[in-house]
């Protein structure tokens with residue numbers, strides 16, 4: 001099993017309807033490919049965790065990377081793992097405010113600064129966040145219906 005966490009810039013015209021389309025596709029493909037994870041839309045940025053068999057994960061990442069609905073995909077963590085965090089989510093999709101995330105993202109910061117801060121966050125801390133998120137301990141996210 002492998003796990004990837006990445007951050008990217010959402011396309012300018014991103015909205016709940018386009019997100020819902022992304023969620024539908026992601027969930028359908030991930031079910032087929034045995035992948036699971038969380039996709040967060042955070043004020044113009046995507047933060048996503050995906051886990052599963054290495055080859056499927058790789059192929060999916062290539063498709064995601066070429067998707068024009070976002071850009072500047074930056075891998076924060078990509079490594080083998082024995083234990084999957086989001087066992088039952090083919091792709092949980094949520095939106096959240098940047099300032100609510102535990103990465104010290106200030107209110108009036110630019111997108112680039114926020115991305116840099118997330119980039120500087122240790123893997124362990126990112127994983128801890130996703131674990132808490134999956135357990136329902138993070139209360140500041142709104143689900144995006146597929």
Ligand SMILES: Cc1cc2nc3c(=O)[nH]c(=O)nc-3n(C[C@H](O)[C@H](O)[C@H](O)COP(=O)(O)O)c2cc1C
Pocket residue numbers: 022025026027029030039046048050060063064065066067069070091
């Ligand atoms: C932010 C974002 C996250 C995505 N997450 C996934 C995902 O987890 N799994 C997936 O198969 N496709 C995901 N997609 C969609 C893929 O980019 C792609 O459109 C989809 O896999 C269909 O590929 P195809 O059109 O080449 O068949 C995501 C797209 C975006 C923009």
